[in-house]
Amino acid sequence: MASWVQSVLVVLAMVLFPTTIESKVWHYKFNVVMKNMTRLCESKPIVTINGKFPGPTLYAREDDRVIVRVVNKVPHNITIHWHGVRQLRTGWSDGPAYITQCPIQTNQSYLYKFNVTGQRGTLLWHAHITWLRATVHGAIVILPKHGVPYPFPKPDHEKIIVLGEWWKSDADDVMNQWVQTGMPPNVSDAHTINGYPGPTPGCSSSGFTLHVEAGKTYLLRIINAALNEDVFFKIAKHEFTVVEVDACYVKPFKTDTIYTAPGQTTNVLLTADQKSGKYLMAISPFMDTIVAVDNQTAIATLRYKTTKPYTPLTLTTLPATNATPATNSFIESLRSLNSPKYPALVPLKIDHSLFFVVGVGVDPCSTCVNGSRVVAGINNVTFVMPDTALLQAHYFNTSGVFTDDFPGNPVTPYNYTGSGPTNIQTTNGTKVYRLAYNSTVQVVIQGNGIIAPESHPIHLHGFNFFVVAKGLGNYDPVNDPKKFNLVDPVERNTLTVPTAGWIVIRFKADNPGVWFLHCHLEVHTTWGLKMAFLVDNGNGPNESIIPPPKDLPTC
Incomplete structure (x- = not known):
């Protein structure tokens, strides 16, 4: 059969039988393993999924089914929570330890099964037991159905940005400090961007680099997987258009500073509209009261692909730690689309x-x-x-x-x-x-x-x-x-x-x-x-x- 005839038949099948074409079951295997990682010029063993930090990204499309086999190969009990996935009638896969399930014990496994019906966007998955979330976390990307466009200009590329924290000591030992002393535990030693703190005092290790092409638009899927801190996120000389939070579309608005709390996700459009060069990408903490925070700024780089060697880094100024107006401005700009396709079904009568x-x-x-x-x-x-x-x-x-x-x-x-x-x-x-x-x-x-x-x-x-x-x-x-x-x-x-x-x-x-x-x-x-x-x-x-x-x- 001629190739053009086959192509026509495939297109007709997608139009006439979209459910058959679109419906898919995504299978993943999460091996919970120990892995030595070096950060801040020191090495330590950490709990990971498949040896990765951050962990692997789960991909699915709206209305698909996801099955994840989690195999525990470490001397810690574990559960995984699929943050923001509604788990309709299937709370057995929600994951919080001793709420919906008992933990997966060493050398045991569990099959998580859930649908992503009516959802699209970016979500977080993470360990939901003790403080293992410090290193056991990653992204969930739920794409729109085939043929369904984003309610914003289509980006040329998509990138995942996971924000986190890093302790030189074992995170569970930090938690146990409270159990033993009754005093608040130590703050983290660094923040991270895609697992790397970047250069810090006493350690000149490199950080994450986001490579971009001039004139292209990027959808950045930003995830705050930090344990204990709200953060600001900024890229020198570049502006963001916010289009989605927590896998829910919002009325687009522009800002040069993202504010995000632990567990929250934020999708933004970024256009590479500056001259060729290297630009500082950074996160810093927000805290507007007298509570200790990790003041270490995580540093990464946005680099244009045509940048010449030894080009100096363009810097930016991050908000003050107590910059409450910046957080209020961001939060108060968030509005649902409330369109015929994406209605805001707010309950009006309250029981x-x-x-x-x-x-x-x-x-x-x-x-x-x-x-x-x-x-x-x-x-x-x-x-x-x-x-x-x-x-x-x-x-x-x-x-x-x-x-x-x-x-x-x-x-x-x-x-x-x-x-x-x-x-x-x-x-x-x-x-x-x-x-x-x-x-x-x-x-x-x-x-x-x-x-x-x-x-x-x-x-x-x-x-x-x-x-x-x-x-x-x-x-x-x-x-x-x-x-x-x-x-x-x-x-x-x-x-x-x-x-x-x-x-x-x-x-x-x-x-x-x-x-x-x-x-x-x-x-x-x-x-x-x-x-x-x-x-x-x-x-x-x-x-x-x-x-x-x-x-x-x-x-």
């Missing part, structure tokens, strides 16, 4: 109106340095991790693992951003908040000022949500709702509660299972700033949790 106060407190500790330890909680509850997975306990109706009495409002209201209560001790418990299937939820997340006010990147598993409002001080239930944006609020899976402020989200509980909500600062999660929503089954099998897989890890 559950919740008020969560997040922050830190103290608990007695007889073995700690000061006789107490810093802890964190939501509505004064420090979450205690169970010994078996909450989803398993729920599905099999196992008693004694959790209670469903998590308080939907503070038990004792106080001046949250003022002097606070005299008793700052939290209560401990493994509590969930129960939601009926398809119910609508509004959560006011209020930061408190106990010990030190601080911003909190809050991540919700199992759902996207709309951020309908934010503000400083204490939330005013009478006047602040008048300011809600119910037309085109940004849709995300991870938000930032401003320091000594509040934020309001809305979502629809249309995904049965047990879904984790926690601060994405790993130190705060370790301290107990976390809880879970239990969404009951609806009517029939299509609104119910599917049975657990046969290879579900046991505790």
Whole structure:
């Protein structure tokens, strides 16, 4: 058959039978292995996926199915969370340890299976147990369906930029410092861009280089995989057009500085429109309160392919560490497309109106340095991790693992951003908040000022949500709702509660299972700033949790 006839038939098949052509199952194998890595002129063994840091990128198309076999070959238990993937009715593959599954033990394996229905963009995957996320993380790229264009000019190329942190010591040892002393753990020794800190005082090692061609447009998929720090990202002399956050398209806007919190992803268009040369690419921390941060700037290079040898690096000025106006400007520029093709389906009628106060407190500790330890909680509850997975306990109706009495409002209201209560001790418990299937939820997340006010990147598993409002001080239930944006609020899976402020989200509980909500600062999660929503089954099998897989890890 003539080749041109074959081509015509292929095109006709794609038009007439798009589902058959487009639907695909992507198979990946993640071997969890130890690997020696050298950074900051020192070497250490780290936990990796397939020996890579950052780990391998998962690719799929909207409505495809992804199957990942994770084989644990290290002396650590492991789980993997597919950040922002909704896991509709299949929470068994969501990944947070002791929430939806027990950990994969040494020399054991588990088959994660999930669909990427209705999603497109960039997401993060990472270890979701202890502090292994420091080195076990990578990108998920969900491409649009074949023939479906981006809602922005098509880029010439796409590049992945993963931002992170690096400790000279073992990250879990850093976490255990709090357990042993009760004091906050040490900050990281460096930030990283695609795994490299670049030259630092005392170590002149090279960093990551992004090679570009003049006149070309690049889609940069920027992922913040850092454990404990919000960061600014900037490239000298170049401007970004923001087009997507957390795998949700936004109304495009221009900026020269990206602000991103741990767990968040940001897609931007960058046009190589400057003269040939080398340009500084850098990240630096954001912290607008008295909390220690790693002040080491990670350095990389954007280099035009026609650049001559020994061309000097063009520098840039990064925002100050406490540059709150820069973060506000970025956050407040984010708006959903809210178009006929990409509507913003904001819940307007609310079934559950919740008020969560997040922050830190103290608990007695007889073995700690000061006789107490810093802890964190939501509505004064420090979450205690169970010994078996909450989803398993729920599905099999196992008693004694959790209670469903998590308080939907503070038990004792106080001046949250003022002097606070005299008793700052939290209560401990493994509590969930129960939601009926398809119910609508509004959560006011209020930061408190106990010990030190601080911003909190809050991540919700199992759902996207709309951020309908934010503000400083204490939330005013009478006047602040008048300011809600119910037309085109940004849709995300991870938000930032401003320091000594509040934020309001809305979502629809249309995904049965047990879904984790926690601060994405790993130190705060370790301290107990976390809880879970239990969404009951609806009517029939299509609104119910599917049975657990046969290879579900046991505790």
